[in-house]
Amino acid sequence: MNRPDTTFVRTRRPLDLDTGSDPTSMILLDGTIKQCLEIGRTRLLAAGLVFAMAFLVVGLRLVDVSLLTDGNEPRLAAAPRSNALETIRADIVDRNGVVLATTLPTASLYANPRQVLDPEAVAARLSAALPELPGAELAAKLATEKSFVWLKRKLSPRQQHEVNRLGIPGLYFQHEPDRVYPHGALTAHVIGFAGMDNRGLSGIEQAFEERLRGATRPLALSLDLRVQHVLTEELAAAMATFRAIGAAGLVLDAESGEVVAMASLPSFDPARPGEADDDARFNRASLGVYEMGSVFKIFTTAMALDQGAVGLQDGYDVSQPIRVASYTIRDFKPKNRWLSVPEIFIYSSNIGSVHMAMDSGTPAQKAFLGNLGLTRAAQIEVPEVGQPMVPSPWREINTMTISYGHGLAVSPLQMVSAVAAVVNGGQLVPATLLKRGGGERVVVRRVLSARTSRDMRWLMRLAVQNGTGRLADAPGYLVGGKTGTADKLRGRRYARSARIASFIGAFPMDRPRYVIFAMIDEPKGIESTHGYATGGWVAAPVVRRVIERMGPLLGIQPKALDEEEGADRHLVPVNLKGTVFAAN
Amino acid sequence: MSRIAVLVWLTAIMVAALGLFHVKYEVQRLEEELGLEHQSILERQEAIHILKAEWSYLNQPARLSDLARRHLGLAPMVGTQVVRLDDLPQRAVQKAEVPTPTLDAILARARNSR
Structure with missing residues (x-):
């Protein structure tokens, strides 16, 4: 079959389907084709116009968004993520701004006993670095089948360094915030103290629990540390x-x-x-x-x-x-x-x-x-x-x-x-x-x-x-x-x-x-x-x-x-x- | 004519694409840099925070007074050591013998300064 596409190819040759008709049919046919073409062209034009309009709108919007509009968008791609250090508990200061209570990050030592190869030897080396931990107790802790065991909470930076220096596999640090009172017993009754979970248990720490929690602005007391x-x-x-x-x-x-x-x-x-x-x-x-x-x-x-x-x-x-x-x-x-x-x-x-x-x-x-x-x-x-x-x-x-x-x-x-x-x-x-x-x-x-x-x-x-x-x-x-x-x-x-x-x-x-x-x-x-x-x-x-x-x-x-x-x-x-x- | 237009458009597209990629990579690089800066700011702030606590600890009044006593030989001040400025006796002003300048001397100085 080699029939040409009848609709769009203009031909002088009579079409197969029209053979045997009267000559006037040719003219008629020619007229029909022309008509079809006109319709097609009109449709094309209409579709083209619609698309052109759509593209124009898109283009205009693009110009609007990229060049003209900036009201809704932040000027910076990413606003500064941190202006102030986030502490979980605000400081307490005296009337002259001397820090009386603050929250510092500390490291707590824990072990995964399954990864500890030789509990006895590890316990001996660890208790040499941290003398307050008895070796026998450590060995017992490390010999368990658990995958997590606390060894010591809230190490000082020096102790953390000592443990790190041992390089024992299976020991890890968990960073925890800890409440620190630089003036210790001097202000103990007024400030009070916070517990292991950093909740105030007495004094100002307890009274201002809501105010201190999650805040960064320090709480200024009337105390004068010198007096x-x-x-x-x-x-x-x-x-x-x-x-x-x-x-x-x-x-x-x-x-x-x-x-x-x-x-x-x-x-x-x-x-x-x-x-x-x-x-x-x-x-x-x-x-x-x-x-x-x-x-x-x-x-x-x-x-x-x-x-x-x-x-x-x-x-x-x-x-x-x-x-x-x-x-x-x-x-x-x-x-x-x-x-x-x-x-x-x-x-x-x-x-x-x-x-x-x-x-x-x-x-x-x-x-x-x-x-x-x-x-x-x-x-x-x-x-x-x-x-x-x-x-x-x-x-x-x-x-x-x-x-x-x-x-x-x-x-x-x-x-x-x-x-x-x-x-x-x-x-x-x-x-x-x-x-x-x-x-x-x-x-x-x-x-x-x-x-x-x-x-x-x-x-x-x-x-x-x-x-x-x-x-x-x-x-x-x-x-x-x-x-x-x-x-x-x-x-x-x-x-x-x-x-x-x-x-x-x-x-x-x-x-x-x-x-x-x-x-x-x-x-x-x-x-x-x-x-x-x-x-x-x-x-x-x-x-x-x-x-x-x-x-x-x-x-x-x-x-x-x-x-x-x-x-x-x-x-x-x-x-x-x-x-x-x-x-x- | 149309060929030139096509050429111009193609070049424009190429330039725009290149520019876009350049800006994109630049922004990416800057963002990384910003992130690092933020991180270092946080680290510094944390360090300052810790140092403030340490400063407060080192400034324990008992420790300071002990250091002052041992190394500086200082003792707490008492009220009798405080004197108001008004209570100080007037300093005895000694009048030096200044010769009254003569008219000639004044004129000579004026001439010299001119």
């Missing part, structure tokens, strides 16, 4: 000197309520919290509650003055001990005469304080101490907060004992917050462990008048200049404060031999910047203190040395010494035994 060191060192020295069982200290910014230092001794290594006993892990500064003793006379005096129950010129006869029920309230060093209110305060007379409290009344005392935050647990960021032991019911006898600091046990943290309110002009400022910006004072409430606060400041200054707190006087810093010595409760009785010696002070007294508290738990009297282990002999010198060392560090201008002071001094005279004393 923390000074406080800890001085407390430790006093503890050693007086063979005490513990100590606690706090430095609080009286204006902003920031805790600049918080120490509790004995301390522990946060890297190995499991090895420390419960006593070392116990935060005496915020969790422990103690009957504070005579430091409470600050509140009793402030209350009596603020309510107008007594004036600065008033006084009481303290020659007779007070007998109530089965108790007899005596003075530690009886003066056996009439004492003015300032004298009662600076000589720390229990009898005088009881009189002042009784003149104010039980409801007033309850309300006043409640306002100062002494009857409810302190508000602070760490979870270790002690619940104060408040007498219930609060009877007259409780009012009497509380007036000189027995019968109401509070934490040192509550103490410093309350004293800060007394000296800073009368406003209770919430204590915080976080750095506060701006220096704006956050006030909870006014607890006493500015006038009473001023009177209390110079009464506290007098107690240091002429009273029981003489050893706390750091020259030039106008230290004011009050000593306290309390017998500890043993069961239901007070023990004469176990005491809490404390001192709470503030400086400089013309405009207090810092409130400092030092407390020594069960100090024993020594020869140089004539056998005394009271607040004035034990805790006051600690506060003096802390102030002497932190004053220059924090840039606090020392005032001219008393003997160099000129006539411009703001005098508030007080008559003691016929001598006129003055204080700022």
Whole structure:
């Protein structure tokens, strides 16, 4: 068959299929072919046009996308993948940016015992490199049929290098982040610690678990590491000197309520919290509650003055001990005469304080101490907060004992917050462990008048200049404060031999910047203190040395010494035994 | 005419293709370089992070005060060592005998400086 394609080949020769037809059919046929061709051409043109349009659109879009549009596309093919190092837990820093807790990568050693050829020999070589791993135990671990066994978690870089140098097949490293505390025991009670899985288990680490996890921005605390060191060192020295069982200290910014230092001794290594006993892990500064003793006379005096129950010129006869029920309230060093209110305060007379409290009344005392935050647990960021032991019911006898600091046990943290309110002009400022910006004072409430606060400041200054707190006087810093010595409760009785010696002070007294508290738990009297282990002999010198060392560090201008002071001094005279004393 | 056009187009296609491949390889190379840079940045940041921890560790106040005491003979400063500038006594100013310049001397100096 050699039939040409009839549709598209134009031919003069009659087609086979048309043979035998009339001649007109040829013309007809010619016309039909022409018609077909016309249709074909039209279709071709239409299709071509459609395609041309499509290509035009594609082309235009191409130009649009490649040359004109850039709004939807990133300018860079790959945006920077890493601007900041990703750690699984944010750092904790002090107020000056010193790293207190950070997360570092460490290597943990594991083995695939199936790949270890000679367990005995490998164990021997490994325990030579890591002496803390006993060889026999290692050999037993390596001889198992498992394919994974931990040998040692969290090696130091040096240990990792040592193991790597052995080149034993079958040993591998797993990189794990580990929480590191560069300052160890110094900040252990505040920072707390994190467990093996890097979850916070105490202190700031626990309280700010959500904030720290997966974050990169460091958490700035209110602590000043230098002051923390000074406080800890001085407390430790006093503890050693007086063979005490513990100590606690706090430095609080009286204006902003920031805790600049918080120490509790004995301390522990946060890297190995499991090895420390419960006593070392116990935060005496915020969790422990103690009957504070005579430091409470600050509140009793402030209350009596603020309510107008007594004036600065008033006084009481303290020659007779007070007998109530089965108790007899005596003075530690009886003066056996009439004492003015300032004298009662600076000589720390229990009898005088009881009189002042009784003149104010039980409801007033309850309300006043409640306002100062002494009857409810302190508000602070760490979870270790002690619940104060408040007498219930609060009877007259409780009012009497509380007036000189027995019968109401509070934490040192509550103490410093309350004293800060007394000296800073009368406003209770919430204590915080976080750095506060701006220096704006956050006030909870006014607890006493500015006038009473001023009177209390110079009464506290007098107690240091002429009273029981003489050893706390750091020259030039106008230290004011009050000593306290309390017998500890043993069961239901007070023990004469176990005491809490404390001192709470503030400086400089013309405009207090810092409130400092030092407390020594069960100090024993020594020869140089004539056998005394009271607040004035034990805790006051600690506060003096802390102030002497932190004053220059924090840039606090020392005032001219008393003997160099000129006539411009703001005098508030007080008559003691016929001598006129003055204080700022 | 059409042949020239074809030739021109072919050349253009060749140039475009070559250019495209060149750019592609260049981008690939740069991307590799960028990746390496990112990696080294990360490594540096990690190193800085570790060094910061070490710096903090080496700056333990107890260690510093011990070093200062042993090697520098320093002791903690006390408030009595701080003195305000206002408290310093005025320095005794000694008036040197300066001769009052005569008019001639002033004129001579002015002439010289000109």
